[in-house]
Amino acid sequence: MKRSVLSGLAAFLLTTAGVMTPALAQDTAAGTDAGGAGDCTPLSEQYPDLGTEQSVSASRDFVTVWGSYELPGGPCGYESAAAHWEALVSSAQERGTYSTETPPEIMEQWAGSWGTENNTGEIAIVGRNSIREGMAARLTPEAREVFMSDSQLWLDDHAIDPISFCLQPNFPRSHTEYGYREFLFQPGRVALYSQMVNQLRHIYLDREHPSEEWLESSWLGSSIGFWDGDILNVYTVGVKEGILQRNMPRQTDQMETIERFRFVDPEGTEIPINTLGATPDPNARIEIELTMYDPTFVEPWHTVIAYYRELETNQEEREINWIHSWDCVEGSNWYMTENGVISQYAPGERPPITEPDFWFDANYVHQ
Numbered sequence: 196m197k198r199s200v201l202s203g204l205a206a207f208l209l210t211t212a213g214v215m216t217p218a219l220a221q222d223t224a225a226g227t228d229a230g231g232a233g234d235c236t237p238l239s240e241q242y243p244d245l246g247t248e249q250s251v252s253a254s255r256d257f258v259t260v261w262g263s264y265e266l267p268g269g270p271c272g273y274e275s276a277a278a279h280w281e282a283l284v285s286s287a288q289e290r291g292t293y294s295t296e297t298p299p300e301i302m303e304q305w306a307g308s309w310g311t312e313n314n315t316g317e318i319a320i321v322g323r324n325s326i327r328e329g330m331a332a333r334l335t336p337e338a339r340e341v342f343m344s345d346s347q348l349w350l351d352d353h354a355i356d357p358i359s360f361c362l363q364p365n366f367p368r369s370h371t372e373y374g375y376r377e378f379l380f381q382p383g384r385v386a387l388y389s390q391m392v393n394q395l396r397h398i399y400l401d402r403e404h405p406s407e408e409w410l411e412s413s414w415l416g417s418s419i420g421f422w423d424g425d426i427l428n429v430y431t432v433g434v435k436e437g438i439l440q441r442n443m444p445r446q447t448d449q450m451e452t453i454e455r456f457r458f459v460d461p462e463g464t465e466i467p468i469n470t471l472g473a474t475p476d477p478n479a480r481i482e483i484e485l486t487m488y489d490p491t492f493v494e495p496w497h498t499v500i501a502y503y504r505e506l507e508t509n510q511e512e513r514e515i516n517w518i519h520s521w522d523c524v525e526g527s528n529w530y531m532t533e534n535g536v537i538s539q540y541a542p543g544e545r546p547p548i549t550e551p552d553f554w555f556d557a558n559y560v561h562q
Contacts, residue, residue, distance in 0.1 A: 235271035238332060238494055245329045250317060250498065252329030257315050258466050260459040262482035262499035267453075272495035276451035276488040279495075280430045283453070287423040294422040295400040297380045301425065304458045307504045308375040308516045309481065313469045315501035318485065320371050322442035330444055338491035342444040345555045349442055353557045356441050360548040361523035363392045363414040365437035367452060367485060370500045375518050385420065385427065393521045398429050405433075412436075412448045427456040436551055445551055450489040457482055468503050474512060479504035 238251045245251040249264035257264065266272045273279040287293035313319040327346055331339050348354040358364055364372045374390030383401035388394070398418040404410065405417055416434035420427055429452075436448045461480045468475050483500040505516045547553050 235494070237266075237270040242329070242332050245332060246326060250329070251332055252325045252496075253317055253498075254324050254326050257324070257499065258464065259315060259482055259499050259501070260461050260464055260466070260480060261457055262315075262484050262501070264497065264499060266495060266497045267484075267486055268495070272486070272497070273488075276430065276432075276453055276486070279453045279486060279488075280428075283423070283428050283455075284421065287421065287428075292422075292424045295383060296422070297385060297400075298422060298425060301422075301427075301458070302380050304479070305378045305380075305481065307476075307479070307507065308377060308518065309502040309504050310375055310470060310475075311371050312466075312480070312501040312503045313371060314467050315482075316485070316498040317496075318367055318371055318439060318498055318500055320373075320440065322440045325443060327442075333492055333494070333496055334444060335491050335493060338444065345438075345445065346442065348555045348557060351557075354555045357437065357548070357551075357554050358392075361392070362549065363394055365446075366396070366415045366431060366434050367454075367487065367500075368437065368440050369394060369396070369415060370483070370485075371440060374521070375505065375516060376502065377518070388518075390518050391521055392523060398427070404430075416452075425457060427454075429454040429456070435549075438551065438554070444491070446487075446489055447491060450487060452488065453486045455484040470503060470505075474506045476504040476506050 239248075242251050247253045247256050249256060268274075268279060268282070273282065284293065311320070313323065317325045319325075327343075331342055334342055345354060358372070363369070369389060369391075372389070372391045376390070377388045379386040379388060383399065385398045385400065387396045387398070389396070394415065396415045396418065398420045400420050400422070402419060404419055410417060410433045412433055412435045414435055416431040418429050418431040420429040422428075431452045431454070434446070434448060434450050434452075436446060438445050459480050459482055460478045462478050466480075481502040481504075483502075485498055485500055487496040489496075505512065507513045507516055
């Protein structure tokens with residue numbers, strides 16, 4: 196059942212220096228029933244008039260076949276991604292379902308071209324499935340202030356999407372962007388290719404994360420995983436700082452995530468599918484439970500992402516689903532002057548396009 200977003204909203208927002216900022220009753224550090232410590236008050240109880248029963252920041256209820264919107268680890272979640280991961284590993288090992296080898300049937304089920312189903316979950320294109328006030332409630336006071344300022348800059352056309360510079364969509368935003376995806380399987384690893392910016396994400400099943408000496412922040416981070424029956428569990432660290440999506444909060448380079456991928460058959464359900472214009476397979480869907488841990492979140496942020504598979508039963512469908520190389524040069528040194536002259540930045544002159552503060556600047560007008 197959906198909560199009333201408007202009820203109590205006046206008490207939630209205050210206007211300070213022209214920027215809407217949330218007046219929160221309290222700021223509760225994330226605690227857990229499993230893997231955490233201390234008492235906590237879940238955000239759903241702190242702000243019963245925000246969002247939906249699934250999430251204080253959701254704009255509407257979402258429908259899934261398998262994916263759950265219940266926060267793993269108890270009312271306030273696990274204390275950390277590491278604790279969450281340890282619980283998943285221990286559970287699978289105790290049940291005898293832990294494996295580092297991809298089940299043969301998975302390779303057939305997960306074959307084909309997959310698009311993002313943006314009617315499912317909060318990590319969706321342009322932040323279309325979340326509400327501003329609910330997202331602000333999820334943040335620490337400092338991060339909340341930054342987000343509300345960024346949000347206003349979006350409204351005033353003083354913010355720009357970093358992918359406009361041909362930067363790669365950072366993880367987990369990469370789940371939601373334009374283009375098709377393919378799963379590639381090798382012994383000890385699963386790879387996910389994305390058409391947008393030709394991204395290739397590796398999920399290693401036969402190793403731990405790199406040591407601190409070798410771990411670096413990258414657009415897609417460092418991912419390890421294992422199979423629990425037909426569920427692929429993934430633990431990601433080492434991501435770059437960025438934004439969850441346009442009109443959504445920033446994330447730090449300390450974000451860590453837990454994902455659980457599973458193939459499901461949606462036939463018989465009434466799930467509205469948001470496609471790219473091709474024909475979806477009515478019997479193929481991958482749902483991904485995503486739990487995000489970031490120092491700027493007052494409790495883990497849990498949601499579900501979904502992919503749909505495109506049918507390729509005739510030549511027209513095959514042509515529509517043809518995956519093309521993405522031609523976009525990240526951070527090119529070339530630019531056009533006001534007089535229409537093609538010029539090049541000198542060393543040290545190029546704008547800091549990979550820094551989030553550059554994306555949100557009242558001195559610029561982005562159209």
